[in-house]
Amino acid sequence: MSADTSADLVLTGGAVHTVDPLRPCVTSVAVRGERIVAVGQDEVLDLIGPGTEVVDLHGRLLVPGFQDAHVHPVGAGVELGQCDLSGASGTDEYAARIRAYADAHPDRPWITGGGWSMEAFPGGTPERHLLDTVVPDRPVYLVNRDHHGAWANTRALDLAGITRDTPDPVDGRIERHPDGTPSGMLQEGAMELVAYLVPPVTPQEQLSGLLRAQSLLHSHGITAWQDALLGAHASTADPAPAYHRAASEGLLTARVRGALWWDRARGLEQIPELIARREEFTVGLLNAHTVKIMQDGIAENHTAAMLTPYLTSCGCVSDNSGISFIEPQELSAFVQRLDGEGFQVHFHALGDRAVREALDALEAALRANGPRGNRHHVAHLQVVDPEDIPRFRALGATATIQPLWAAHEPQMDELTIPFLGERRAARQYPFADLVASGASLAAGSDWPVSSPDPIAALHTAVNRRQRGSARPVFLPEQRIGLGTALTAYTAGSAYVNHLDDTGTIAPGKLADLAVLDRDIFSRPVEEIGLARVEQTFVGGRRVHHAADA
Numbered sequence: 001m002s003a004d005t006s007a008d009l010v011l012t013g014g015a016v017h018t019v020d021p022l023r024p025c026v027t028s029v030a031v032r033g034e035r036i037v038a039v040g041q042d043e044v045l046d047l048i049g050p051g052t053e054v055v056d057l058h059g060r061l062l063v064p065g066f067q068d069a070h071v072h073p074v075g076a077g078v079e080l081g082q083c084d085l086s087g088a089s090g091t092d093e094y095a096a097r098i099r100a101y102a103d104a105h106p107d108r109p110w111i112t113g114g115g116w117s118m119e120a121f122p123g124g125t126p127e128r129h130l131l132d133t134v135v136p137d138r139p140v141y142l143v144n145r146d147h148h149g150a151w152a153n154t155r156a157l158d159l160a161g162i163t164r165d166t167p168d169p170v171d172g173r174i175e176r177h178p179d180g181t182p183s184g185m186l187q188e189g190a191m192e193l194v195a196y197l198v199p200p201v202t203p204q205e206q207l208s209g210l211l212r213a214q215s216l217l218h219s220h221g222i223t224a225w226q227d228a229l230l231g232a233h234a235s236t237a238d239p240a241p242a243y244h245r246a247a248s249e250g251l252l253t254a255r256v257r258g259a260l261w262w263d264r265a266r267g268l269e270q271i272p273e274l275i276a277r278r279e280e281f282t283v284g285l286l287n288a289h290t291v292k293i294m295q296d297g298i299a300e301n302h303t304a305a306m307l308t309p310y311l312t313s314c315g316c317v318s319d320n321s322g323i324s325f326i327e328p329q330e331l332s333a334f335v336q337r338l339d340g341e342g343f344q345v346h347f348h349a350l351g352d353r354a355v356r357e358a359l360d361a362l363e364a365a366l367r368a369n370g371p372r373g374n375r376h377h378v379a380h381l382q383v384v385d386p387e388d389i390p391r392f393r394a395l396g397a398t399a400t401i402q403p404l405w406a407a408h409e410p411q412m413d414e415l416t417i418p419f420l421g422e423r424r425a426a427r428q429y430p431f432a433d434l435v436a437s438g439a440s441l442a443a444g445s446d447w448p449v450s451s452p453d454p455i456a457a458l459h460t461a462v463n464r465r466q467r468g469s470a471r472p473v474f475l476p477e478q479r480i481g482l483g484t485a486l487t488a489y490t491a492g493s494a495y496v497n498h499l500d501d502t503g504t505i506a507p508g509k510l511a512d513l514a515v516l517d518r519d520i521f522s523r524p525v526e527e528i529g530l531a532r533v534e535q536t537f538v539g540g541r542r543v544h545h546a547a548d549a
Contacts, residue, residue: 006049007032009511009540014057015519017483018505019064019491029062031511034539039507055535061519063486064505065223065512065536066454067493069400070346070379070444072147072229073217074239077209078201079448083113083142086448090120091130098142099134110198111135114143115448116151118300119410125175126151128184141198143191146449147236148298150191157182160194169193171264171325173303188297188323206242207251214246214254218544220453221514221533224255226444226497228292228346228379230281231261240281240288247284253543255285255512257497259292259346264325268337275341287498290344295331296354297323299382300415304351307385310419321353328357335361335376336368344374344498346400350382352427359391366395377442377496380405381434383420383427392439398496399434400442401488403461404450406431406478408471431461432478441488442496454489455516459529461485467529482521482528511540517549 007030016026018039028044030037038044048054079086083101088094094116102111118124131140131153139156143149152160164180172189174182186194201209217225230240240260246252258281260274274291281288297303302310305322312318326334335345347358358378377398382405392399405412406429417425434441443461445452459467462482464474473479494503501510515535520528534549535542 005047007037007047007052009053009055010044010048011055011057011062011513011515012045014060014062015521016062016505017486017521019487020504020506023506029505029513031540034510034541036505036507036509036511039505055515057515059519060534061516061521062505063221063514063516064490064503065514065538066221066489067497067499067503068217068222068225068444068447068452068454069377069442069493069496070228070402071225071447071452073213073225073227073447074206074210074242075236076448077211077213078205079114080212081205081209083111084115085113085142086115086145088116094120095130095134098131098140102135102138109138111138111140112142112198114147115145116142117145117411118149119414124300124415125183125185128153128157128182131184139197141194146298146300148188148303149301150186150194152184152186152194154184156194156197157184159197162193166193171323187301188303200237203241203245206237206239207245210239210242210246211251214252217254217452218536219533219546220455221516221536222254222452222454223512223514223536223538224257224494224497224499224502226257226259226290226346226493228259228348228446229261230258230277230288231263233261240277243286244281244283247286252285253538253541255497255499255502255538256287257290258286258288259290260288262291262293262334264294267330268334271337271341274343278343289342289498290346291338292346292348293326293331293334294348295325295358296349296351298350299420300411302419304382305354305357306351306383306424307353307356308424311421313418315418322351324354324357328360331357332361332364336365339365339372339374339376340369342372342374344496345376347376347378348380349378350380352383352385352388352424355381355384356388359388359395359397362395362397363391371396375496375498379444382429383424384430386427386433389430389433389439390437392434393437398440398442398492400444400496401429401431401461402444402446402450403431403457403485404445404466405429406464406474407460407466407469408474409466409469412474413471426475428475430478431480435480435484440492440495441484442492443485443488444493455531455533456529458482458485458489458520462525462528482525511537513537
């Protein structure tokens with residue numbers, strides 16, 4: 001075998017799930033340069049030459065690199081270096097972590113960070129007085145796990161001038177005590193009332209956050225992602241410059257599709273700016289041809305836009321159906337124009353009204369512009385009206401799911417189901433219905449809202465129960481098969497990311513690969529979540545190798 005025909009890398013001796021319907025299961029893969037040159041059985045071994053690196057899988061599983069279709073790595077990475085409350089078990093641990101962080105950073109004028117969970121507090125709303133006790137001398141501003149609310153102490157509220165007389169913004173809510181005084185919880189657009197005062201992170205802090213996040217994502221087998229918010233929002237600084245610097249300096253080792261933020265306080269006049277940003281932030285492995293539109297909030301704080309009102313704590317019909325951040329007629333006009341300018345539109349839509357408004361806007365754009373191949377997608381899809389399920393396929397819209405949310409857990413059982421009502425609660429995360437309708441699925445984590453681990457997501461999509469949970473299976477009729485879930489997290493996400501040279505293992509494709517420590521297809525589905533990623537390759541280059549592999 002001559003050096004110019006041998007492979008640079010051969011992976012063999014295990015199961016290879018290619019996600020390629022033409023050749024779904026093989027045992028060996030050869031890579032030359034950044035591309036796959038052969039896929040098959042023992043005949044691939046003929047490409048081994050004196051300079052070939054051979055990875056013996058020892059029965060392990062090789063899959064295409066995972067791709068996260070909706071994630072916020074820079075903000076997540078920055079938060080890991082701030083007051084990180086993720087994974088804490090309750091208010092006592094929150095207080096201890098906040099106090100420890102404040103003591104360790106006496107020179108910081110603000111205590112910032114996040115990751116706390118709503119279910120740790122009665123009604124999902126924490127009180128400022130706990131923060132006042134822990135940090136009495138400095139303002140504190142901590143976003144919650146889903147980043148649709150923030151917890152502030154009295155010092156922060158006073159600096160912002162928020163009192164009982166401060167009106168709620170049109171796109172948010174100030175939680176209040178019975179006498180009208182602010183409680184310390186700010187929902188959705190109300191976060192901005194304090195966020196603008198928070199000192200911005202530095203460019204170096206953002207770059208460090210990106211690199212920290214990239215390393216973590218690679219350790220989970222993720223080779224590409226769509227960043228769902230390039231722009232400034234709430235207390236989050238625009239991550240686009242950090243991506244640009246990393247891409248320009250060769251520090252970016254993942255393939256990234258960036259979704260430029262649509263400012264809902266503005267209109268069509270921002271499109272020329274978005275076009276300019278698209279050009280500026282498309283460099284190297286970074287592509288910014290997507291626009292993100294957040295159409296509603298979340299169900300836990302009753303801001304997800306629903307077709308019918310939420311229930312109250314006593315089970316009565318309320319006067320609140322959530323918030324549509326953009327009026328439907330305007331939304332259609334915006335999407336039609338963005339589609340015509342060649343942008344992919346990435347919607348945030350949890351409630352059934354928001355999902356319908358997004359689909360209506362896509363239908364109007366299709367009618368006006370014809371098929372443009374922009375591969376629009378709608379993310380989250382917590383509640384979908386049955387009439388709208390078949391519209392995804394009809395409109396060519398991809399359903400981008402967050403599988404980890406489709407399970408019984410405290411936020412679901414205590415803060416969501418009682419306020420949705422039985423009928424609507426039974427329509428949550430209808431993965432199987434979408435698949436049966438012929439809809440295309442992509443998958444993502446929305447990290448730092450939930451874990452970035454794709455294997456945990458696969459486990460929940462297949463079992464509708466998080467690994468280790470003793471809670472009942474959540475809407476078992478909506479379980480999907482492991483092959484379908486893996487396809488969503490690889491080829492499906494590659495499709496919405498416009499990365500057609502990735503997502504499957506086939507000759508000519510880029511060698512974006514992940515090695516798992518076991519063959520999850522040969523074991524009980526209840527054990528999917530036990531698997532771990534041992535190696536990750538992007539373009540044939542190893543970007544992660546577990547220390548114990």
